[in-house]
Amino acid sequence: MNTNYLKEASQIFKLLSNEIRLKMLVNLEDKDINVNELSKILNLEQSAVSHQLSILKQHQLVDTNRVGKSIYYRLDDPHILDIVNEAVQHSSHVIRGKKHGE
Amino acid sequence: MNTNYLKEASQIFKLLSNEIRLKMLVNLEDKDINVNELSKILNLEQSAVSHQLSILKQHQLVDTNRVGKSIYYRLDDPHILDIVNEAVQHSSHVIRGKKHGE
DNA sequence: TTTTCATATGTTAAAAAATTCATATGAAAA
DNA sequence: TTTTCATATGAATTTTTTAACATATGAAAA
Numbered sequence A, B: 001m002n003t004n005y006l007k008e009a010s011q012i013f014k015l016l017s018n019e020i021r022l023k024m025l026v027n028l029e030d031k032d033i034n035v036n037e038l039s040k041i042l043n044l045e046q047s048a049v050s051h052q053l054s055i056l057k058q059h060q061l062v063d064t065n066r067v068g069k070s071i072y073y074r075l076d077d078p079h080i081l082d083i084v085n086e087a088v089q090h091s092s093h094v095i096r097g098k099k100h101g102e
Numbered sequence C: 001t002t003t004t005c006a007t008a009t010g011t012t013a014a015a016a017a018a019t020t021c022a023t024a025t026g027a028a029a030a
Numbered sequence D: 001t002t003t004t005c006a007t008a009t010g011a012a013t014t015t016t017t018t019a020a021c022a023t024a025t026g027a028a029a030a
Helices: A006-016 A019-027 A035-042 A046-058 A080-097 B006-016 B019-027 B035-042 B046-058 B080-097
Strands: A062-067 A070-075 B062-067 B070-075
Touching: A006 A019, A006 A080, A006 B006, A006 B019, A006 B080, A019 A035, A019 A046, A019 A080, A019 B006, A035 A046, A035 A070, A046 A062, A046 A070, A080 B006, A080 B080, B006 B019, B006 B080, B019 B035, B019 B046, B019 B080, B035 B046, B035 B070, B046 B062, B046 B070
Parallel strands: none
Antiparallel strands: A062 A070, B062 B070
């Protein structure tokens, strides 16, 4: 069974495994937002926000464009949110189901 | 914007962010497999396999049943593979697209 | 009921990721 | 062309994950 392709998949999941980054992506769904705004929205230090955005950008989940002095971020491939939605659905199933423990 | 639900999602992604665990899930797609077999398939120590399986089980991604002395694992909710497939698709897009660097 | 064998668990060491604080950059505004 | 301001980057620290080895468990087979 060839499972080489799973390495890349695991890397994407690593990106998505952080709540802050998820929040960023979700917030960027329908509008571009600059670093300072994101910082307020997420209630995080500017530096923390920049660091996370840089990770997302490195992996081409977001892209930037400058407006005046600000850098606005946008989703590079909105399809990524489909993956997030699937995970949300999954978790709500599990919670509702309470298959095992509790 | 309410983003509380993203915490659970991030936890699922955390589970999926490890190549070994992904390989396990994919291998379990169409048949149950016991620990020893998995150990051979993935070329990993038994203990490592058990540890990872235990994480997956704790989060209800797999379940077990005993046959003789062996413990067979199975997918608890095959839907989880849909999420994996979406990620695979995404990564192949990005690779093909080579949107930015290189 | 003793032994065997597959699997699970505990623990520690190593690696990777996240957080924080300080500082650098560099384009835009003055 | 100097200053300002938003953002990026660097580096040290802490936290989280992974990996590895040793050992415990416990059901099944003898």
